Amino acid sequence: MAKAIMVQGTMSNAGKSLIVAGLCRIFKQDGYRVAPFKAQNMALNSFITKEGLEMGRAQVVQAEAAGIEPSVLMNPVLLKPTNDTRSQVIINGEVSGNMSAKEYYLKKRDIVPEIQKAYQKLDSLYDIIVIEGAGSPAEINLKENDIVNMHMAKLAKAPVLLAGDIDRGGVFASLAGTMMLFDDSERAMVKGILINKFRGDKTILQPGLDMLEELIHVPAIGVIPYLSVDIDDEDSLTERFEKKGAVGMIDIAVIRLPRISNFTDFNVLEYMPGVTLRYVKTVEELRQPDLIILPGTKNTMEDLLWIRQNGLEASILKHAALGTPIFGVCGGYQMLGTELSDPYGVEAGGTISGMGLLPAKTIFEKEKTRTRVKGRFHSQITGLLSELSGIELEGYEIHMGQTRPIDHQIACLAVLDEISGQQSEEYAGMCDHHIYGSYIHGIFDGEGAAQALVSALLKAKGLDCEEISSVNMRDYKEQQYDLLAKGIRENIDMDQVYQILEKGV
Structure with missing residues (x-):
């Protein structure tokens, strides 16, 4: 039976996917059989497994970081928006149909058994499962039918690390506000706070961390800098689309x-x-x-x-x-x-x-x-x-x-x-x-x-083409996953992470 830990974020694009990939790599480096899991993903970047089944790209990246073959068990529900109001719903790698947000909202609870089956199968195969949440876990209008954040944490009995994106501003308010909107049982599951995408001198940040810990009674276990790693992006939030600069040859x-x-x-x-x-x-x-x-x-x-x-x-x-x-x-x-x-x-x-x-x-x-x-x-x-x-x-x-x-x-x-x-x-x-x-x-x-x-x-x-060299994508990705793991290991208290993992909830 695997030990589990979950990474939730105060908002979309807080860096959950990257943190999960980094933790998967670290646990692999430390000798554990580790797998990623996300109950429900919404993305247009998908992947086909060897079995011909469809899953989200983020969990493929995380599986690669863990050194294992991607499986739909790691992402049992995938939503692919077809327009502003409807999405294609994919369950266990197979298309279930196109649904409006309301139709899917009413169906979500029926999908929970499929999520449980997928998680239980992973649970029997690995030492550690690193679970990723989605969006914000404190959307009070959606919590009743949540299947991917605190509901999943409770199903897996997984302690939660809550990550905030300081690069977008208001990180202390978003972390404190998220904790305030949790109920008592949810707050009890949060065992550590992570500040992500930090640029600057950490000593200047420390007074804010001390005040936050005193306010929410949860330790800040890491401040992750803005890491210069090249990992596949999940969806349209990617920064690749906004790159500017001089045009090359x-x-x-x-x-x-x-x-x-x-x-x-x-x-x-x-x-x-x-x-x-x-x-x-x-x-x-x-x-x-x-x-x-x-x-x-x-x-x-x-x-x-x-x-x-x-x-x-x-x-x-x-x-x-x-x-x-x-x-x-x-x-x-x-x-x-x-x-x-x-x-x-x-x-x-x-x-x-x-x-x-x-x-x-x-x-x-x-x-x-x-x-x-x-x-x-x-x-x-x-x-x-x-x-x-x-x-x-x-x-x-x-x-x-x-x-x-x-x-x-x-x-x-x-x-x-x-x-x-x-x-x-x-x-x-x-x-x-x-x-x-x-x-x-x-x-x-x-x-x-x-x-x-x-x-x-x-x-x-x-133009001269003699200097053009071939790129081995597999080797390049491996280097990037190692750089990601190094950046996270150096900026998170991994001893505390292991203690949290061992104690559970």
Whole structure:
């Protein structure tokens, strides 16, 4: 039976996911079998397990930090917003349906047994489980049907560490206010306070910590600095979208769609020397990039209408006509075709025209494709990115629609050798001169893929590409998890954490 500890935050983006990942790494380094757990996650960045099941990206990151294979047991409920009022509800990795907030609110208690089963299975397999809360645990209008914060802590008998984000201001008020809104039984479960994202001299902070401890009667066990680690982001709160600065030798523009998903597909390109990766949402921001990427989205049709209405589509088409390479992934791939049809109302319903850059049509279906894949870029890729030819790739597909060519002479982008562990010979994606599209998430992560892409873009500009080095994403991530663990270990009283873990509640 595992010992459990839970990290809750006073608000969204307080750094819970990163703290949980860091603790998972520390416990692994200390010789324990450790697993992460989050009862309910809301995010558009998701992942497909080896079993073909869908889970939140944050728990995948935490599992990697723990050195274990990601499992839907770690995230039994995933909500993926489809628009401002509805979400796709995924239970144990399978789509349960689309629901409004009210519909889901009424159903939440029925989901608790599934959460308990998942947690109990992990409980039997590991020494320590590090549980992550969601948003604020003190939303008094939602506490009655809570399944992810204090209700989960009580189910798991997990002592709670409460984290506040000092970078956003008002950290003492948010910590004290959260404790005030807890009832007596909830307050008793909070065993330590963490201040996160601190910049400056800790000695100046100490009087405030002393006053806070006296006020809430809970010890402050750590002040975590603003850590410079590169860990995959979970959702649209990422700071990657706001990065500004001078453009490097190669300028890559990713269209920042309103419902952008799985933007971690392009993180590897950020690490390439001389490359600037920008997320843009207006024609003015687009400027003159060397490559335009249309990313995944949870609602392809509505996001296509968005870029059509704000002028980005017309600008992308002009760039395409001038020879700028365009690369679409998943929903972005669907947009590149001539037509998108939604006969079952999976997204917006009806039929709309695509951008017309690839001779293909997409039909949205009732069943979601969820599969891991291995393969290689086709040996005869056309156009500017022909250097990708023959390079191995590995990733996953997760989409509701199927995209079929209407011109059967269209060139193939990739060939799949393996689909969810089964041998296969299947084509994945299309290319037409300098227009490329595929459903494969992680398509640039394979060794040599990002290097070949950047090399091709440099050659097109007549620039030297001899110094471009390959990025091993697996090794890079391991280094970052170790840096995260080091930063947390040096700034949290781990002896107290172990005492809290041992005593429980």
